[in-house]
Amino acid sequence: MRYRAIVRLGVALAATSLVLAACGGGGEETGGGTATGGTSQAAGTVKLGLMGDLTGENSGIVIPLRNAAKMAIEDYNATNPATKIELVEYDSQGVPEQATSLAQQAIKTDKIVGLIGPAFSGESRQADPILEEGTIPSVTASATNPGLAENGWKYWHRIVGNDNSQGSGVADYMTRALGVKKVFVIHDNQEYSKGVADVVIETLKGSGITPQTDVIDPQGSDYASTVNKVKAAAPDAIFYGGYYAQAGRLLKQLRDGGVKAQFLSGDGSLDAGLAKGAGGNNADGAIVSCPCLIDPTGKAGPASKKLSEAYKAKYNAPTAIYVGEGYDAATAFIEAIKNGNTDTESINKYLATIDVPGVTKQIKFAENGEPTTSDVYVYLFKGDSYSLIGNTKDAEKPAA
Amino acid sequence: MLENFLTQFWPATVDGLSLGAIYALVALGYTMVYGVLRLINFAHSEVFMVGTVAALFTLTTIGVSSPLGGLALIAMLLFIAVVAIVASGVTAIGLEYIAYRPLRKRGGSRLAALISAIGASLFLQQLFALIVIPQLFSLPQEGGRLPVHSPDWVQRADVINIGDFIVRNDKLLVVVAAVVMMVALDQFVERTRLGRGIRATAQSPENAVLMGVNIDRIITATFAIGGAMAGVAAALYLMRFEETNYFVGFLLGIKAFTAAVLGGIGNLRGALLGGLVLGLIEMYGSAIFGSEWQHVVAFVVLVLVLMFRPTGILGESLQQARA
Numbered sequence: 001m002r003y004r005a006i007v008r009l010g011v012a013l014a015a016t017s018l019v020l021a022a023c024g025g026g027g028e029e030t031g032g033g034t035a036t037g038g039t040s041q042a043a044g045t046v047k048l049g050l051m052g053d054l055t056g057e058n059s060g061i062v063i064p065l066r067n068a069a070k071m072a073i074e075d076y077n078a079t080n081p082a083t084k085i086e087l088v089e090y091d092s093q094g095v096p097e098q099a100t101s102l103a104q105q106a107i108k109t110d111k112i113v114g115l116i117g118p119a120f121s122g123e124s125r126q127a128d129p130i131l132e133e134g135t136i137p138s139v140t141a142s143a144t145n146p147g148l149a150e151n152g153w154k155y156w157h158r159i160v161g162n163d164n165s166q167g168s169g170v171a172d173y174m175t176r177a178l179g180v181k182k183v184f185v186i187h188d189n190q191e192y193s194k195g196v197a198d199v200v201i202e203t204l205k206g207s208g209i210t211p212q213t214d215v216i217d218p219q220g221s222d223y224a225s226t227v228n229k230v231k232a233a234a235p236d237a238i239f240y241g242g243y244y245a246q247a248g249r250l251l252k253q254l255r256d257g258g259v260k261a262q263f264l265s266g267d268g269s270l271d272a273g274l275a276k277g278a279g280g281n282n283a284d285g286a287i288v289s290c291p292c293l294i295d296p297t298g299k300a301g302p303a304s305k306k307l308s309e310a311y312k313a314k315y316n317a318p319t320a321i322y323v324g325e326g327y328d329a330a331t332a333f334i335e336a337i338k339n340g341n342t343d344t345e346s347i348n349k350y351l352a353t354i355d356v357p358g359v360t361k362q363i364k365f366a367e368n369g370e371p372t373t374s375d376v377y378v379y380l381f382k383g384d385s386y387s388l389i390g391n392t393k394d395a396e397k398p399a400a
Numbered sequence: 401m402l403e404n405f406l407t408q409f410w411p412a413t414v415d416g417l418s419l420g421a422i423y424a425l426v427a428l429g430y431t432m433v434y435g436v437l438r439l440i441n442f443a444h445s446e447v448f449m450v451g452t453v454a455a456l457f458t459l460t461t462i463g464v465s466s467p468l469g470g471l472a473l474i475a476m477l478l479f480i481a482v483v484a485i486v487a488s489g490v491t492a493i494g495l496e497y498i499a500y501r502p503l504r505k506r507g508g509s510r511l512a513a514l515i516s517a518i519g520a521s522l523f524l525q526q527l528f529a530l531i532v533i534p535q536l537f538s539l540p541q542e543g544g545r546l547p548v549h550s551p552d553w554v555q556r557a558d559v560i561n562i563g564d565f566i567v568r569n570d571k572l573l574v575v576v577a578a579v580v581m582m583v584a585l586d587q588f589v590e591r592t593r594l595g596r597g598i599r600a601t602a603q604s605p606e607n608a609v610l611m612g613v614n615i616d617r618i619i620t621a622t623f624a625i626g627g628a629m630a631g632v633a634a635a636l637y638l639m640r641f642e643e644t645n646y647f648v649g650f651l652l653g654i655k656a657f658t659a660a661v662l663g664g665i666g667n668l669r670g671a672l673l674g675g676l677v678l679g680l681i682e683m684y685g686s687a688i689f690g691s692e693w694q695h696v697v698a699f700v701v702l703v704l705v706l707m708f709r710p711t712g713i714l715g716e717s718l719q720q721a722r723a
Contacts, residue, residue: 057645093545107647123534146584189692215692224415225694225700228408244549249643256556256568279642280467280552 045084048073048333049112051102051127052119052142053094058243060271062119063324065141067349069306072330076338083342085334088112089154092123100130107134113344114138115286116329121163122191123147128156137348139332141325143265144291145195155348157256157365158360159332159376160325161291161396163192166266167199169376169392170239172386175207177397178262178287180236183211186226186250187241188218196266197241204235211239214249216240223250227257235261244269248277255282267292270321275384279391286381287389289372289397292361294324295388297351303359318385328358410564412683418571418640419580421680425633426656427663427671429626430587434621435602435666436509442517443664445501447491449626451634452600452644453528454487455480457536459550461636467517468554469569476553477573477639484638492627493620495520499618500632521649529646547645555638574636581632582672585625589668603668617664622661652694658702664712673713678702 010113050069052062055223060247070087092099099118106112106132115131115138120123122144131138131281132153139157140148146162182205187197197213206210212233214226230238237253238261240247247269254263255278265274265282275283296312296319298305307327308319336350355364366371379386380398389395405412426448433441459498468476473668499520503513529544537548560567587593600608601618609615636651638644653676663674678698705713 056543057546059542059546182511217692217694221643221648221695222415222419223414223691224419225408225683226691228411229404229417229691231411232404232407249641252642258558276549277547277643280548319563 002227005178018213042176045086045109046337047086047088047112047157048330049088049090049106049110049115049117049136051090051092051106051117051123053117054089054091056095057245058094058095058120058268058271058273060182060244060273061142061268064320065116065119065322068311068323068326069141069330071311073316073325081338083337083340085337089118090207092118092127093175093235093358094120094123096123096126099127102131103127103134107131107136112136113294113342114333114347116141116326118143118194121148123146125191128153133153135344135348137344137351139329139351141268141329142260142292143192143250144231146199147191147195148369153369155344157351159329159363159371160322160358161376162370163266164199165197165287165374166204166291167196168336169291170266170378171203171207171263172202173287173289173378173395174237174239174264175204175209177395178237178395180235180262181209182235182237183209184233184235184238184261185211185213185232185241186216186238188216188231188243188246189214190218190242192266192268193218193242193245195241196268197239200239200241202317211235215337216242216246218246223251223253226250227253227259230259230261231257237262237264240265242266244271245277248274248279248283251278251286252282261366262287264288266290269319270294270386272384273296275381281380281383284383285398288379288381288386289376289392291376292325293375293377293388294319294321294323294379294386297388299388299390303357307359324358324360326362328363331358385399404689405684406710407622408687410556411566413680414565414567414571416683417681418574418679419682420638420659421522421575422633422637422652422675423656423659424672424675425578425581425629425636426676427660427670428650430657431660431663431665431667431671432598432626434660436598436619437500437504439497439500439513439621440517440657441626442514443495443520443524443650444492444543444626444630445656446528447488447495447523447649448630448637448652449528449644449646449649449712450485450491450524450629451631452490452638452648453548453632454537455484455635455638456548456550456644459553460485460537464551466555467552467555469557473554473569473639474573477577477635481577481632483615484634486629487505487627488634489627491524492630494622496620496623501619502510503506518556525649527553533646538714541578545646546642549643550638551701552642554642559705570639574640577632578675579672581629586631586668588625594618598622631667650670651681655695658698661687662705662712667712667714670712670714690700 044327047194053059072084073087090102118127119142121143137155146164160310185197187193214229216223247265262285266287270288270290295304296308336347336374341350376392378389380389389398429444499516534541534544557569558566559569597613597618659674659678660671663670681701682694682698686694
């Protein structure tokens with residue numbers, strides 16, 4: 001009898017300590033935890049949050065911008081300023097529910113003064129109202145859904161073009177430069193995916209093309225019925241709205257199924273993961289649009305070349321999607337803090353009037369938080385990497 | 401909608417059978433364990449996942465220079481199937497020893513075993529995501545949740561090509577392999593001593609003990625066989641999709657369990673029938689309503705079948721397999 005009681009007590013203690021360790025450890029991982037605490041961060045250090053999918057299956061879209069932001073902040077801290085910035089990372093894995101609870105933690109426990117992100121549109125939709133309520137200014141470098149700007153939020157900003165311009169840009173490129181007549185549009189019903197696909201469909205309709213559509217399950221792995229539909233429709237081009245993990249799988253199954261049509265996708269697919277998921281050389285010739293500028297050769301301007309070189313030197317990896325935008329988002333906050341603004345209200349006020357040159361564009365926000373300028377670019381995949389074709393307004397069809 | 405169905409009937413049939421064959425193989429594990437122990441082995445989906453990881457690791461270790469076709473493909477498939485069978489079988493037996501046997505010995509309720517099954521499933525998922533996958537494939541620790549791709553090892557070619565009825569080699573292999581394994585298992589359960597022991601234990605464990613059947617060995621064998629079937633399914637899955645991830649068992653496990661219930665839980669032939677029927681229903685439903693309705697269609701059909709025929713299509717149980 002006593003033995004049983006001891007065993008039970010031991011199990012209970014072990015379980016409790018596991019739970020406590022998990023909570024504490026979890027806090028550590030999401031980078032909140034044990035810092036200086038206290039409500040006033042006026043002197044010394046302020047906390048800047050960064051939220052996105054850092055370890056999930058589409059983290060390839062977010063890790064580069066995190067690295068770029070980190071680089072910008074570390075460079076700033078190295079100048080020994082009056083107020084240093086501590087970057088606190090929140091790994092939401094792109095899941096809206098995780099993003100909302102992390103946002104609560106960021107506001108209440110960690111007391112961040114600003115947030116870079118959230119990185120994806122789905123999580124932005126859920127987490128931004130919480131940030132707005134907490135009066136935390138945010139600058140997203142990658143959430144491109146246009147609906148985010150239409151909520152009348154005062155603390156939300158975006159440093160990248162939205163999907164209205166991306167969708168219409170890539171659709172115009174398809175009709176103008178690629179001369180397609182029959183298009184098949186696929187998406188996975190997520191906030192971002194459906195958004196960009198719908199704009200592509202609308203723009204194509206305006207040019208006289210009515211695309212056929214289908215929807216895949218982002219968590220499934222067998223797209224056989226979609227492949228069959230595409231084969232039956234025999235389009236000139238297929239546009240997929242969504243992220244690279246699913247795009248790669250879809251492209252693989254399409255090519256394996258004998259579909260040779262031109263494959264296009266949006267910025268969620270602008271990652272080597274598209275080629276890896278597609279396997280072999282199935283991704284060769286795929287064209288991916290992005291409101292972001294990835295320009296290691298400085299085709300569009302010297303600033304992006306300089307950033308690409310610095311990024312490569314620091315992280316031993318080539319510049320990638322949203323590096324420029326992540327750097328610019330961090331720069332916006334750095335400028336605000338440099339100019340003596342260290343609480344959320346004054347930072348937000350500063351962001352409303354900021355007007356400095358960034359790597360990808362002029363860092364200047366309209367009243368609704370959108371950037372004042374935005375261009376859409378297209379990239380061509382070959383092997384595991386992609387290269388800039390040009391601006392959707394004037395780029396031509398890439399050589400075969 | 402209906403014209404979609406008509407134009408895509410043959411491709412949907414081929415894809416449905418191929419998808420259903422994988423469901424059927426995994427469903428066997430669920431149905432056998434349920435037939436013998438009246439336990440729904442929720443961790444069986446992870447047994448499948450372990451098989452895929454083992455098979456993929458074998459592929460990356462051997463290294464494939466170019467996609468294989470014909471006999472080379474079948475030979476490679478057999479090889480990774482053997483590896484996956486061993487991996488899945490060992491996992492299943494391990495599960496039995498750690499998660500279920502102690503509860504059984506202490507007269508635990510079936511609910512306790514069910515909860516243990518769920519716990520084991522979660523444990524295996526996270527173990528692979530956090531430790532095994534990063535270690536095996538030299539990924540950083542955070543990369544454990546990302547999908548892992550195998551080298552391109554399957555040369556896809558159309559084997560049958562009659563008008564609309566096009567059958568690709570990998571899809572055909574999947575169906576053939578599944579049917580062969582099913583027939584083999586069916587014969588095993590009917591003709592061998594161990595098979596008879598399984599049927600006896602399924603019918604009545606107490607009486608089986610009185611007849612001299614070693615219950616523990618039977619149960620271990622049941623788990624091992626179910627695991628082996630999942631291993632074959634894992635190799636076939638790797639041939640079809642050439643990728644895996646720590647979470648691959650989840651949806652597939654639910655579908656396979658649905659297939660087992662659809663065909664008649666506890667019934668081996670029911671698992672095959674249920675799997676193939678479920679695959680076909682999903683593909684036809686996707687063709688008619690749109691691919692996003694694939695899962696909805698599957699579960700709606702399940703509900704309907706259970707409402708009007710609760711024991712499933714074939715209804716009978718393992719203990720009454722036709723002699």
